[in-house]
Amino acid sequence: MLPRPSWHFFCVLVLCEALVRGEGTCYYPDRVTVASADVPCFSGDAGSPCCSKNAICLSNGYCMSIIQPFGLSRGSCSDSQWSSASGCKDVCSSVTNVRNGGCSLPLLRYDGKEALYCANSIVSNGTDLACAGGAPPFTLPDASIITNKAILANASCPLSSVSPTAPPTPVNTSSPTSNPGDIPTASQDNDHENRKVAAVGAGVGVPLGVLFVCSLAWALFERNRRLSMLQSMSRQAVTTQEQSDRIPMMKFRVANQNIIPPQELGVHS
Known part of the structure; x- marks a missing residue:
């Protein structure tokens, strides 16, 4: 007969479940499905938007994939209730069949001033392009790249985020024993690139x-x-011609001059 599990065993199970469902766990908008491949993009107790480990976290709460299919997406949230305090925004709520998974955010149109996006897909309404299912298009706020989360978790970036619209704030990353001259500057980088180009040119030209x-x-x-x-x-x-000129002409002589020439025989009667 097997022994009954003690209350200590149940305490361990509850503790393990609490650890599994802690800050590192992300949920899709259906509030049940766990996004096991996602990680939080922000740190804090209020919750955070989550992105795939193969995507880039954006400061506006969305994700940018670097594998197929490329593009923006709405991931998951470390707050299972998707509360407003977590910063998780479910812009794909109108597409009910993607509430238990990720949702792509394709660009519908851009007029040079405003970009409109759709939830999950774009279709033709007969005369123009529109969001699938009759869902209204929406805008997304500008964002910067979170450099120490998701795919960039192990990147050696001195800044926590990189914004395309604002210059990054310099961060002093030198150690107490480091020399300011050891930190490469833009001119040093340019000189290094020029030397590389010259070396390649010499390697080909020589x-x-x-x-x-x-x-x-x-x-x-x-x-x-x-x-x-x-x-x-x-x-x-020339030498052959000269030698031939010096050779004397040889005259042919009769070997025996006493030889009597042939004569007719007399006729005897």
Whole structure:
């Protein structure tokens, strides 16, 4: 017979559940489904918007994916009740079939001043483009990138966020033993890039120059050898002609001058 679990066992279970459902747990808008692949973007007790570990957290509470499909999305929230204090905004609430998962935020149109987005998808209404399901389009506030959360959790950034519209506030990241001259400046970075470009150019140009010089030297060598061969052949021809001029003409002589030439035989009667 198995022993009955004691109250200590139930206390451990409750404690483990509390730890699992702590700040690191994120929920979709249905308030039940746990987004196991999401992490909170902000720190605090009031809750935080959550994004995938493969996405960039934005300060406006939304996410920017860096894997397919690219784009903005509404993730989850570490506050299971999605209260206003958490900063989690469910702009996809009109699309009920995505309340238990993420929701993409495609751009509907941009007129140069205002950008309008849709929840989950865009369709054609016969004459123009509109949000799916007749949902009204909406705007999103500007945002900066949270550099120490989600995909950028291990990034070595000195700033907690990067804004595209405002210059970042300088942060002193030097240690007590560091030298201010050790911190690279913009000019040093430019010099480093210029040296890299020069090194690449030298690496490409030097072999080409050596190849050109070798080709030119080989061409000159072949030309000189050909001229030497022609001059040698010309000298041999002259020498042969001179030798033939010095050889005396030989006269053919009869070996025996006493030989009687053939004569007709006399006719005897």
